[in-house]
Amino acid sequence: MVNNHQAVTxxxxxxxxxxxxxxxxxxxxxxxxxxxGSFVSxxxxxxxxxxxxxxxxxxxxxxxxxxxxxDGREVTGPQSGVGIMFQTPVLFPWRTILQNLxxxxxxxxxxxxxxxxxxxxxxxxxxxxxxxxxxxRELSGGMQQRAALCRVLAYDPELLLLDEPFGALDEFTRExxxxxxxxxxxxxxxAIVFVTHNVGEAVFLSxxxxxxxxxxxxxxxxxxxxxxxxxxxxxxxxRRYADYVFEIREILGV
Amino acid sequence: xxxxxxxxxxxxxxxQAVVPASALGNGNGVKPWTAITQSKWFGYAMVPxxxxxxxxxxxxxxxxxxxxxxxxxxxSAIGKSLLELVTAPFFPKHVQxxxxxxxxxxxxxxxxxxxxxxxxxxxxxxxxTLYPYIVAFQVLPKSALAPLFITWFGFGVAxxxxxxAVIAFFVVTLNTMVGLESYAENEYxxxxxxxxxxxxxxxxxxxxxxxxxxxxxxxxxxTLALVGAVVGEFVAAQAGLxxxxxxxxxxxxxxxxxxxxxxxxxxxxxxxxxxxxxxxxIVFWRTSSWEQDIL
Ligand SMILES: Nc1ncnc2c1ncn2[C@@H]1O[C@H](COP(=O)(O)OP(=O)(O)O)[C@@H](O)[C@H]1O
Ligand SMILES: [Mg+2]
Numbered sequence: 001m002v003n004n005h006q007a008v009t010x011x012x013x014x015x016x017x018x019x020x021x022x023x024x025x026x027x028x029x030x031x032x033x034x035x036x037g038s039f040v041s042x043x044x045x046x047x048x049x050x051x052x053x054x055x056x057x058x059x060x061x062x063x064x065x066x067x068x069x070x071d072g073r074e075v076t077g078p079q080s081g082v083g084i085m086f087q088t089p090v091l092f093p094w095r096t097i098l099q100n101l102x103x104x105x106x107x108x109x110x111x112x113x114x115x116x117x118x119x120x121x122x123x124x125x126x127x128x129x130x131x132x133x134x135x136x137r138e139l140s141g142g143m144q145q146r147a148a149l150c151r152v153l154a155y156d157p158e159l160l161l162l163d164e165p166f167g168a169l170d171e172f173t174r175e176x177x178x179x180x181x182x183x184x185x186x187x188x189x190x191a192i193v194f195v196t197h198n199v200g201e202a203v204f205l206s207x208x209x210x211x212x213x214x215x216x217x218x219x220x221x222x223x224x225x226x227x228x229x230x231x232x233x234x235x236x237x238x239r240r241y242a243d244y245v246f247e248i249r250e251i252l253g254v
Numbered sequence: 255x256x257x258x259x260x261x262x263x264x265x266x267x268x269x270q271a272v273v274p275a276s277a278l279g280n281g282n283g284v285k286p287w288t289a290i291t292q293s294k295w296f297g298y299a300m301v302p303x304x305x306x307x308x309x310x311x312x313x314x315x316x317x318x319x320x321x322x323x324x325x326x327x328x329x330s331a332i333g334k335s336l337l338e339l340v341t342a343p344f345f346p347k348h349v350q351x352x353x354x355x356x357x358x359x360x361x362x363x364x365x366x367x368x369x370x371x372x373x374x375x376x377x378x379x380x381x382x383t384l385y386p387y388i389v390a391f392q393v394l395p396k397s398a399l400a401p402l403f404i405t406w407f408g409f410g411v412a413x414x415x416x417x418x419a420v421i422a423f424f425v426v427t428l429n430t431m432v433g434l435e436s437y438a439e440n441e442y443x444x445x446x447x448x449x450x451x452x453x454x455x456x457x458x459x460x461x462x463x464x465x466x467x468x469x470x471x472x473x474x475x476x477t478l479a480l481v482g483a484v485v486g487e488f489v490a491a492q493a494g495l496x497x498x499x500x501x502x503x504x505x506x507x508x509x510x511x512x513x514x515x516x517x518x519x520x521x522x523x524x525x526x527x528x529x530x531x532x533x534x535x536i537v538f539w540r541t542s543s544w545e546q547d548i549l
Contacts, residue, residue, distance in 0.1 A: 093539040
């Protein structure tokens with residue numbers, strides 16, 4: 001029944017938030033597969049339940065109905081081997097960049113010394129080596145987000161959940177960050193679930209694009225992106241890329 | 255290794271952090287007078303200036319005989335009394351008493367406030383059961399309890415320590431509570447995603463997030479602790495600056511009353527200053543570095 005090659009299996013997942021102003025249906029019978037090592041994007045307008053889906057996969061919030069398996073196991077809470085990144089960098093202002101990167105070692109109870117070199121190397125690879133002793137406020141938004149990316153990558157997640165990680169950044173920075181994510185992905189090959197509201201970005205990065213619409217919170221269509229890898233920026237000029245973008249925009253009605 | 259470098263920081267598009275602040279203007283189009291009035295040193299210079307002007311006016315009014323000296327003594331008379339007071343052999347004893355009551359009272363308030371604030375914010379059951387009582391106690395004018403404390407704890411320092419702690423603990427409790435809940439949702443979710451245990455979330459996220467609030471509570475609390483000590487001394491005491499105020503007032507030595515009040519406010523200022531210093535030292539990340547570059 002359970003496919004071993006699926007990093008994430010979502011079946012008829014529903015979520016209803018019950019709040020003071022009544023209940024909000026955020027997801028309705030969403031179904032999705034994320035094969036191990038693949039890059040899947042969730043794309044859709046704001047409020048269609050992307051973050052909700054991601055948080056349920058991450059074991060951070062409860063579901064209302066349906067099945068969610070990560071690595072073949074029912075999700076009952078936060079799992080090891082899963083890294084999460086949000087739209088905000090979430091760096092603690094009282095910790096230096098390196099101390100922020102080492103926060104997971106403290107929580108996991110790992111030896112800090114074993115990870116210092118690795119963290120410094122990651123900072124170096126993302127052009128932040130001279131900022132390891134700086135505090136987050138001394139870095140620009142893009143640099144902070146890169147540091148957050150280093151923090152999540154330092155612990156070799158098998159599944160990366162990225163919730164509009166570069167959505168707050170300008171277009172140039174975002175494009176470059178996306179390329180960094182792809183490079184990192186090729187190095188370690190975790191499965192990635194990438195939330196975005198940018199259709200072009202979703203097509204450019206993904207193996208599979210899961211198009212979500214606010215019906216509310218339905219998976220409207222799952223589209224395999226059959227474009228060669230590694231992906232270069234020039235890909236965005238090609239006809240096939242444009243066709244995918246057009247197809248998804250049609251579904252979303254934009 | 256160079257080929258694995260994914261970005262080149264030399265053409266860093268988002269590298270606002272490397273733009274020197276001095277390149278952002280400072281000068282062009284700013285009138286010299288504005289520059290002077292907005293400078294930090296001008297502000298520092300204004301402090302004594304305002305003092306001198308105000309005191310001079312006050313002195314002039316007193317000398318002109320517009321107000322009876324018994325009601326509002328001249329600054330010069332107060333100055334003389336101040337000198338007389340601080341050189342008096344009994345003076346250190348009274349300062350020591352008030353200082354002791356305030357500091358010990360504050361420390362008790364701080365410990366109690368941190369503890370109550372923590373358990374109330376961390377355990378819903380504690381909030382439901384304890385919080386109503388704490389609020390009910392807070393709305394009670396606590397100076398009304400001072401005579402009772404004297405009866406229970408005697409004429410010595412103990413009753414004032416209690417008074418001071420009782421007045422100061424609520425603000426610490428409240429700030430601790432609010433502070434411990436001031437973290438952002440994503441910060442909490444990050445900790446959760448790392449499978450952090452409850453106490454790890456508490457020590458690594460909630461406590462540091464609470465510190466700016468806690469110190470705001472401490473700063474408020476230390477001044478309230480001084481109020482508590484003085485109120486306690488007013489009712490009945492063997493020593494203390496509050497007792498001196500009371501005695502001098504009774505003896506109609508009004509300049510000495512003013513002098514004692516000045517000593518009390520200097521004491522309050524010093525205690526507040528220590529808290530402020532600790533605050534800046536410990537909550538170093540709060541001082542916003544961008545502020546210094548704003549024109
Ligand atoms: N904690 C919550 N309580 C109540 N409603 C929520 C909560 N979080 C999200 N929602 C609602 O669920 C819907 C989906 O939200 P979300 O998953 O954040 O969408 P997206 O990430 O696609 O923008 C929205 O209508 C939103 O208002
Ligand atoms: Mg979202």
